[in-house]
Amino acid sequence: MHKIEIEAEIDLIAENKRLAEENRKFLKEKGIKAINIMGAIGSGKTLLIEKTLDALGKEIKFGVILGDVVCKADHERIKKYDVKVEPINTGKECHLDAHLVNHVIDVFDDVDLILIENVGNLVCPVDFDLGENYRVTMVSVTEGDDVVGKHPEIFRLSDVIIINKISLAEAVEANIEKMIQDAKKINGRAIVMKMDLKTGEGFEDWINFVRNLVE
Amino acid sequence: MSFAMAIVENALKMAEEKNLKRIESITVKIGELLLINPEQLKFCYQAASSGTMLEGTELKIEFERAEISCVSCGKKFKTPIYLCDSCGGFVSVQGGKNFVLKKIEARNGI
Numbered sequence: 001m002h003k004i005e006i007e008a009e010i011d012l013i014a015e016n017k018r019l020a021e022e023n024r025k026f027l028k029e030k031g032i033k034a035i036n037i038m039g040a041i042g043s044g045k046t047l048l049i050e051k052t053l054d055a056l057g058k059e060i061k062f063g064v065i066l067g068d069v070v071c072k073a074d075h076e077r078i079k080k081y082d083v084k085v086e087p088i089n090t091g092k093e094c095h096l097d098a099h100l101v102n103h104v105i106d107v108f109d110d111v112d113l114i115l116i117e118n119v120g121n122l123v124c125p126v127d128f129d130l131g132e133n134y135r136v137t138m139v140s141v142t143e144g145d146d147v148v149g150k151h152p153e154i155f156r157l158s159d160v161i162i163i164n165k166i167s168l169a170e171a172v173e174a175n176i177e178k179m180i181q182d183a184k185k186i187n188g189r190a191i192v193m194k195m196d197l198k199t200g201e202g203f204e205d206w207i208n209f210v211r212n213l214v215e
Numbered sequence: 216m217s218f219a220m221a222i223v224e225n226a227l228k229m230a231e232e233k234n235l236k237r238i239e240s241i242t243v244k245i246g247e248l249l250l251i252n253p254e255q256l257k258f259c260y261q262a263a264s265s266g267t268m269l270e271g272t273e274l275k276i277e278f279e280r281a282e283i284s285c286v287s288c289g290k291k292f293k294t295p296i297y298l299c300d301s302c303g304g305f306v307s308v309q310g311g312k313n314f315v316l317k318k319i320e321a322r323n324g325i
Contacts, residue, residue: 127250
């Protein structure tokens with residue numbers, strides 16, 4: 001019996017890259033934009049989608065993809081709206097990938113904008129390109145004002161960073177300016193928005209951003 | 216877990232193509248900017264390879280370094296940052312995001 005070495009050099013994320021490109025091609029051909037909304041559990045991702053549908057549902061044709069380990073609860077919330085919505089139960093996985101999105105993307109061939117809610121997690125979703133046009137990462141002050149510094153990679157690769165629940169900052173002793181500075185230090189090109197979805201403070205900035213995307 | 220499963224699926228496919236009888240180790244190279252914990256990857260590899268011809272084989276992990284440097288003054292950084300802390304120039308980040316099945320060590324013949 002002799003020992004042999006096989007030089008493999010196989011790209012293990014090639015399949016995700018290929019399917020992300022397929023998703024991107026579909027979106028481009030149909031003239032659709034897609035936003036990948038990432039953030040921790042409870043940061044406000046689903047509420048952001050609900051408020052966006054409330055504010056712009058009459059002028060923009062939305063589609064919604066909801067990713068969660070079990071996404072029945074979020075699906076119940078979004079299906080009250082007059083939009084196409086596809087829930088993706090990831091089961092064991094802590095992130096969406098291009099393959100899961102590829103399964104449902106054809107449904108959205110007549111919409112203007114797809115809002116994709118990723119699984120609540122500031123780590124794994126970063127490594128999986130879905131073929132989206134924009135990456136949005138949402139954090140809330142209740143996660144602690146060091147949350148941006150602790151998860152640099154997701155913020156480095158985001159186009160928009162939303163700091164939510166700012167009306168609670170004082171109560172949880174979170175320094176909003178520190179969060180903004182941490183975000184700018186890692187990613188100076190990102191748009192940073194301070195927001196409070198419950199009171200509506202700062203929400204107009206997001207609405208303007210979304211409106212500009214589809215114009 | 217999905218990374219571990221990708222290793223197992225691809226290694227088994229290659230073992231079949233090359234008609235490998237007994238595999239001893241698998242070597243992967245992971246980009247240092249990927250959010251993969253090597254110890255967890257090894258643990259997941261054990262679970263994902265269980266019941267296959269890869270069960271009990273060693274997973275060797277190498278790292279691909281990212282090139283992080285200021286485009287103006289060339290200063291190098293260990294972790295990504297947007298602007299250079301010496302000259303204020305933009306800092307470029309190259310590589311460090313790949314995940315490659317590099318090598319399979321096996322024993323063949325009698």
